Amino acid sequence: MDNIVENSQLMATKGENIMRQNLQQQDPDVYDITVREHKRQNDNLILIASENYVSQAVLEAQGSIHINKYAEGVPNKRYYPGCEIVDEVEILAIERLKKIFGCEHANVQPHSGASANLAAFFALAKPGDKILGMNLSEGGHLSHGSKFNVSGKWFESVFYGVDKNGYIDYDVVLEIAKREKPKIIIAGASAYSRTVDFAKFREIANQVDAYLLADIAHIAGPIAAGLHPNPIAHAHVTTSTTQKTLRGPRGGIIMCDSSLANDIDKAVFPGTQGGPLMNTIAAKAVAFGEALKPEYKDYQRSVLENAKTLAKSLQQHGIKIVSGGTDNHLLLIDLIGLELTGKQLEDNLLKVNIVANRNTVPGDTRKAYISSGLRLGTPATTTRGLQCNDFVLIAKVVADMINIGVSSCEQSLKIVQDICKRYPIA
């Protein structure tokens, strides 16, 4: 008997400790890893086009008590009790998102961009239907019909690419659409640096009676700031991630007009997901609030200006850029014809504290794991505060790593370290 009392007291004390101890006290191993990751993010220039640094407020919301709540269903129609407060935060996220993009309906529950796309497919098509997306090797995304992804296994996927100048040729897209008669046309990419003409895509979709799905994962930030055409008036369904240019937590969103609202909501839950991540939804609400502030537009403008400067400066050093430049936050270095591969350049840049990922480029004959290109993006470094003159220096470092190779390492590393010191992360 005494033992039972002692044990339950011990458990109560342990429970209390678990609720009170911070990460450092409770799990020094994970704490130590986290401190080192913080240092890595501070000491390197993150030029991965899909990464960013969230605000302190987004971090707090993501790590908040909302993490504990199950809330299957939608606000005011849940399958669990006790959802009245998390309902408020989800409604806030939805209303802010609708205001940013001007859509009639929004679902903020997708766990990621790929989950958002899966739910959109689930709502609009049936297994075996045909979908038309951008070729992965020319800038598209895995979840747009790649044979390695569920989208390519459930659907018959056909693809469009870019022309010899690196631009989408809308006449060719129309030709393919007329020939293939897809159920869904996907307008969106993960490595396309030019403006996407959503109105043209809708005209094409109308001609073949297809749904238009706009995936704006990469360009959501510039669209939110009015610096890239908005697909909402043209696409039947629009999906996005929230962590890239949009600068929110890792997650997904879906937007559509009221006529598809119910289908989309049901496709997310119970169609393809279970309980939503309420802490992530709280963090999305915070990020959407930030996107509605006037200074957000300045940030997005700087992202685009910095990308343009980086592209132009690289070209001045003789580096080939796919499509000859950029209209958005990213650019692709084309290494076709050089011995240097994308993988080697990625590895070499790591030696000078620059983190950017290899990518296939149009006309690439190397495997995706090796690639003949490198993708560079400016969202994360712009959040740190870097300006155009910093990108002139960065271009010189990248160009030296291509033209001269690792022999220029020491001086290049010093330039990067100096920039990182001038713009510390919190």
Ligand code: DSN
């Ligand atoms: N969205 C991809 C990227 O652009 O990095 C990852 O899936």
